[in-house]
Amino acid sequence: MSEEKQDKPLESMERRLFLQRTSLLSGLLALGGGSYLLKPKDGWAAAPIKVGIATDLTGPIGYAGVPNANIAKLVIEEINASGGLIGRPIQLIIEDTATNEQLAVTRVRKLVQRDKVDVVFGGITSSMRNAIKDTIVNRGKTLYIYPQLYEGLECTKYLYCTGPTPAQQCDTFIPWLIKNGGKKFYLPSADYVWPHVLNKYARKVIEKHGGEVIGEEYFPVDHNEYSAVVNKILSSGVNVVFNTTIPPGTPVFFKQLYEAGFQKKGGRLACVYYDENTLNITPANEIEGLASCLDYFKAVNDPFGNALYDKFAKQFGTKNPLAAGSAVTGMWRGLNLWAEAVKKANSVKRDDVAKALETAKLEDGPGGPSEIVPGTQHTAMHMYIAVAKAGKYEIVERSPGLVQPGECV
Amino acid sequence: MILGIRNAKEARCQGELRDPMSFVPFLFDVLAYSAIFVLVVLGLGVIASMMGIFNFAHGEFVLLGAYTVYVLQQTGVPSWVGMITAPFAVAMVGLLLERLAIQRFYATPIVAMLGTYAIAMALREAVRALLGGRFYNVDAPLVGAFVLGELSISKWRTVIIIITVIVMVLSWLLLTRTKFGLQVRASLENPALARASGISTSRVYAATFTFGAALAGLAGGLMVPIYSISADMGVPFLIKSFLAVMLGGVGSFEGSIVGAALVGATSAALPWAIKPVVADLLVFVIAIVIVKFRPQGLLSLGRR
Numbered sequence: 127m128s129e130e131k132q133d134k135p136l137e138s139m140e141r142r143l144f145l146q147r148t149s150l151l152s153g154l155l156a157l158g159g160g161s162y163l164l165k166p167k168d169g170w171a172a173a174p175i176k177v178g179i180a181t182d183l184t185g186p187i188g189y190a191g192v193p194n195a196n197i198a199k200l201v202i203e204e205i206n207a208s209g210g211l212i213g214r215p216i217q218l219i220i221e222d223t224a225t226n227e228q229l230a231v232t233r234v235r236k237l238v239q240r241d242k243v244d245v246v247f248g249g250i251t252s253s254m255r256n257a258i259k260d261t262i263v264n265r266g267k268t269l270y271i272y273p274q275l276y277e278g279l280e281c282t283k284y285l286y287c288t289g290p291t292p293a294q295q296c297d298t299f300i301p302w303l304i305k306n307g308g309k310k311f312y313l314p315s316a317d318y319v320w321p322h323v324l325n326k327y328a329r330k331v332i333e334k335h336g337g338e339v340i341g342e343e344y345f346p347v348d349h350n351e352y353s354a355v356v357n358k359i360l361s362s363g364v365n366v367v368f369n370t371t372i373p374p375g376t377p378v379f380f381k382q383l384y385e386a387g388f389q390k391k392g393g394r395l396a397c398v399y400y401d402e403n404t405l406n407i408t409p410a411n412e413i414e415g416l417a418s419c420l421d422y423f424k425a426v427n428d429p430f431g432n433a434l435y436d437k438f439a440k441q442f443g444t445k446n447p448l449a450a451g452s453a454v455t456g457m458w459r460g461l462n463l464w465a466e467a468v469k470k471a472n473s474v475k476r477d478d479v480a481k482a483l484e485t486a487k488l489e490d491g492p493g494g495p496s497e498i499v500p501g502t503q504h505t506a507m508h509m510y511i512a513v514a515k516a517g518k519y520e521i522v523e524r525s526p527g528l529v530q531p532g533e534c535v
Numbered sequence: 536m537i538l539g540i541r542n543a544k545e546a547r548c549q550g551e552l553r554d555p556m557s558f559v560p561f562l563f564d565v566l567a568y569s570a571i572f573v574l575v576v577l578g579l580g581v582i583a584s585m586m587g588i589f590n591f592a593h594g595e596f597v598l599l600g601a602y603t604v605y606v607l608q609q610t611g612v613p614s615w616v617g618m619i620t621a622p623f624a625v626a627m628v629g630l631l632l633e634r635l636a637i638q639r640f641y642a643t644p645i646v647a648m649l650g651t652y653a654i655a656m657a658l659r660e661a662v663r664a665l666l667g668g669r670f671y672n673v674d675a676p677l678v679g680a681f682v683l684g685e686l687s688i689s690k691w692r693t694v695i696i697i698i699t700v701i702v703m704v705l706s707w708l709l710l711t712r713t714k715f716g717l718q719v720r721a722s723l724e725n726p727a728l729a730r731a732s733g734i735s736t737s738r739v740y741a742a743t744f745t746f747g748a749a750l751a752g753l754a755g756g757l758m759v760p761i762y763s764i765s766a767d768m769g770v771p772f773l774i775k776s777f778l779a780v781m782l783g784g785v786g787s788f789e790g791s792i793v794g795a796a797l798v799g800a801t802s803a804a805l806p807w808a809i810k811p812v813v814a815d816l817l818v819f820v821i822a823i824v825i826v827k828f829r830p831q832g833l834l835s836l837g838r839r
Contacts, residue, residue, distance in 0.1 A: 184660065186767055189668030317812050345811045348771040350762060353564030354806040357557050373670050374771065377763035385680040385689045386560075407670040407763050409678070445667035 162222075164199060166206050166215035174217035175210075175474050177202065177461075178243035178268075180234050180258060182250055185225025189403060190250045190452030194273065195220050196442045197454050198247065201461040211468050219243060227257035234258045238266030244474040245269045247460055250453055252276050252319050259285055269476050271464060273456030275399065275420070277323035281503065281534040284480055288463060288496075288505045289456035290421050292327035293532030295398045295509070299419035300331045300368075302511055302523060306417070307394030308365020309337040314355050314379065317344040321370035324398075328368060340364050345371060352379040356386045359393075369397040377407045384412040401451030402519070410517035418519075420450040422493035423512045425519040431492035434458070448492065455492050459505060462488055463498060497528065504531035559686055565803045567692035570699040571758060572799030573792055575772050576779045577706060578750030580791025583780050585710075585723050585743045587644055588637065591651040593776065594769025595658035596748050600625045600755025602662055605673050605764045614760065615676040621756030622749040629748020633741050641740065663766035675760035695757055702753065703792060709746075710788055719743050775802065778822050784832020793833050798822065 166174055179198045182191035202218045205211060219241050223230035230249075237243050238261065246262045246269070249255040255272050262270040263284045272280070275289040303311075311332050315321035321344070329339050340362050343355055352375070359367060367388065371379050380395070389395065397404075400418035424435060424447075431448075438448045448454050467482035468474055487497040494508035506528040512519040579593045590596075603624045604617030632654060640647035677694055680687040710716040721729040722736045730736050755769070762768055775798050783794025801821060805814035825833070 184663070186668070188663060192668065343811065345806075346815045348767075349811060349815065350771055351564070351568050351803050351806070353560065353568075353803065354811070357560055357807070361557060374762060374765055374767060377670060377672065378761060381761060382689075385687060387680070387682070387687050403669060406672060408672050409674060446669070 162195075162220040164202070164218040164220070166210075166217055170210070170215040172210075172214040174215045175212075175468070176217050176219060176241060176243040178234075178237035178241060178246040178248075179218065179220045180223050180230060180237060180246055180248035181220070182225040182254070183220075183222040187225045187250045187254075189446055190274075190454075191223070191225075193438075193442070193446040193448065193452055193454045194248065194250065194457045196446070197438065197448070197457050198461060200438060200441060201458060201465075205465055211465055212472055212474075223248070223254060223258070225251075225254075227253055230254060230258050231261055234261045235266070238262055238268045243268065245271065245464055245479070247271045247273065247457060247464075250274050255280070267476060269464075269479055271460040273460050274453035275451070275456070277320045278327070278531075278533045279323060283503075284476060286460070286463075286483060286498065286503045286505075287531075287533070288460035289453055290450075290507065290509065291504060291531040291533050292324050294421070294507070294529045295419050296324075296328050296331045297529070297532075298509065298523065298525065299396070299398070299417070299511055300328060300337070301335050303366045303368070303394060303396055303417065304332075304335050304337050306522075307396070308392075310363060310365045311337055311339050311368050312355075312359050312362075312364040312366070313339060313342040313368050313370065314352070314359075315342065315344050315370040316347045316349075316372045316375065318347055324370060325368075337366075345375060347372065347375070349375045350378050352382050355379075356382045356388070359383070360386050360388060360391075364393065366394045366396055369395065372399075373404075373407060376404075380408045380412050384408075389415055399451045400514070401449040402447055403449045403452055405514065405517060405519075410514070413514050414516070416514040417511060417522075418451075418514075419509060419511045421496075421507045421509055422448075422450040422455040423510055423519045423521060424448075425512060425521050426493055426510055426524075427521075428492070428494060430490045430494075434492050450493070459488065459491055459496050459507070462491065463496070463505070495528070499531060502531065502534040504533045506530050560688075561804075561807055563688055563692070565800050567689070567696055568803035569796045569799035570692075570696040571754075571761070572772075572775070572779065572802070573703065573795040574695070574699045574754040574757065575751070576776045576791050576795035577702065578747040578754065579776050580780050580783070580788055580795070581706065581710075581750060582744055582747035584786055584788050584791060585719050585747075586641070586740055587723075587785075588640065588647045588744075589644065589651070589777065589780075590637075590744075590747070591648055591773070592632070592655040592658060593651075593747075593751055594773040595655045595662075596625050596629065596751030597755035597758070597769040597772065598662055598764075598766065599628055599658065600752030601673070601759035601762075601764050601768055602665075602755075603752065604756045604759050605671060608673055613676065614674050617673075618676070618753075618756040622753040625752025625755070626745045626749035629751075630741060630745040632748075633744040637744060638737065638740065659766050659769075666764065666766060668766065670763045670765040672763045673759045691760055695761075698757060702750070706750070707788065715739075715742070775818070778819065782822050782825060782833060784834050787832070787834050790832050790834035797833075 181194045202216050206215050221233040249272050262268050270285045272287050273289050278291045313325050395416040398419050435448045463486040466486045467479050471478040471482035483498055484500045496505050496507040499506050509525045509529045510521050511523040513522050582588055582590045600621040603621040604614055607617035608614050640650050675691040677690040680689050718734050718739050722739045726736050779794035779798040780791045783790030801818050
C-alpha cells in the first residue's frame, strides 16, 4: 500500500521503541517459557530422583500432551505420598515440546544436560520420538520411555515402549473385522510414518486371513476433501474402511462416507486410535458401528481403571480424560513399570534400571495387568475391541490374557 | 498408467468417472468444495484487494466464526442462530483488532503480515486452550443427504453452495453499486485524493476490514458442521486462499473469487484422477504456471 497513508514515526521515536521492545523481548527470554518444576514436599533427607517429562502441552498434539503430564503428576504424587522410591522423593520436571521437533530437542537437551534427570518419559507422535531419542539415549546416556501406540520397529537400546504395537492392535482385530464386516478392505491414510508402517502390517494380516486390500491411499496430513476416495470405496463394494487418516481430515472423511451411505449399505468403519477423546469429533450417528482396538476403554469397566479414571477426572477435570488413544494409559504403565524396576534394582543408574525393567511386571492397571517382554523393550498388555454405539463404546471382545507386542524379537 | 494404481481393481475404480452414477457426485463435490473455498476467500480477498493487507489471521477469523456457533450450541441455542450470530461476533473482533493494531500496519504491508500472523497465533492458541485441544462436532441445521436412487447429495453442502452464491452477489453489489463501495474503491486507488474529497479513509478501512472479518465469520459458521471445530481449523485453508488471491489478481474483488473457484475446483477434482499427495502439490504447480504467464492475475483488468 502507498506510503502516504500514515506519516512515518520520528527517528528518535523509533530508536526508543526499538530499545523498549528489545528489553521486553530479552526479559521474556530470560524468564523462559514452557518449563514446569514440581518439587516434592519438604521433609526428605535424601536427594530427589529426577523424572523428566517431555510432552506436547501446546500445539495440535496438546490434547494428548496435557493429560500425559497430568497422569505423571498423579502417579508421582502417589509414589511420594507412599514414601517415595528407595527412600528418595521424586521430583518431576515437565518440559513443553509444543508439537515442534526442533524446539523439543533443545528442551530435552536441557532435561538431560542441565537438570540431569534420571529418566525421560514422553513424546506422542513418532516424529517426536525420532527427534528426541538420540539426545536422550545416545548423547544423554539416559533411559527413555515412550508411551504412545505406534507403528513398531523401534528397537533402540534403553528405549522402552509402553503403548500398543501393530501386532497388539491388528492380530485379533482384523480377523474380527473380517468376521463382522467383510473381506474387502480399504486403507485411507494420512501421509506420514505411522499409517505407512501400520498399513504394511495390516495388509499382511488381512491377506493372511483371506481378506483383500482393494485400495491403500495416502492423503496430505491436513487434507480436507475426500469425495474421490469415498466414491471409490462405495463403487468397489468395500466392506471395511480401515482408517488411518488423522484430524482435521478425519471428521470430513467420516461425514462424507456416512452421507454417501457407506454404513447403510453394511460397511464397517475401523480406526485403531479411536478412544473417548475422539468420539465427539463427529455426530454419534456418523460413526455408529465404528470399531477400535486399544489397551483401555472406560467401557472395560475394570475396578482399577474405574478408580483411576475417577481420581484423574476429580483432579484434572474431564476436558482431557484418561484415554488410551492419547497415550495416558501408556504413560501410567511406563511410570509404574519404571518405579517397579527402580525398587527392584535399588538404584536409578541407567543400566541397573534397564536390567530390572526387563522383568518388570504390574499386577493391575487401567485395562488389566502388563509386563515388559524380556529382550524386546516392549510391553505385553490386555487388548480390547470396542464398537461405538450411540456415542459410547461397547466392548465386544476382550483378550483372554496378555497380548504379545511382537516387536524386536 | 495413471499414478497411484496398485492393481487392476484400483484401475477400475479410477476409470469410473465416465459412469454417470459417479459423474454426478464428482460434479457436486467439486462444486461444493469450490463454494466453501470461495466463501473462505471472499473475506480475505476483500481485505487484500481493497486495502493491500494480507491478513494472516483470516483463518483464525474463520475459526472464531466456527467457535461462536459451537459455544452457542453448547448453551442450547440451535446452530442456525449461531450461524447468523457468527458474522456479527467476528465483525466486532475484527473491528477491535483493526482499531487496536491493524490500522498501524497500513503503511507497511510486510509488518502487517507479521502482525496479523502474531494475532493469528494468539487467537488460535486461545481457542485451543478453551477447547482443550480437542475436536468437537457441531450439528448442521440440515443433516443427512438427499437420496435419489443410488445417488446421495449432502444437504448441508447444497445449502452452502446456495448461500455462497447469494453472499457473492451481495458483496459484489455492495462494493460496486453502493456509496460505501465507491468510497472503498476511491480510498484504494488514491487515498490522498479520497481524503481531500472528504472521505474518512481511516473509517473506510476500518469498515472494510470489519466487513472482511464478518465474511470470514460467516464462512466459519457455515463450514463448522462439515469440518468439526478445532483450533487448527483455519490453517489448511490459509495458504491455498493466498494462492487463490494471487491467482485471481490482487487488485480485484472478482479476481479473488475466480481464483478461489479455480483453486477449490482443482483441489477437489485432481484426487479423482491422481494420488491425493501429488494432487495437493499439483494445485500449486498449476497456479504458479498460470501466474508465470499472467503475473498480474487472471482478472487484472478488474477495477484498477
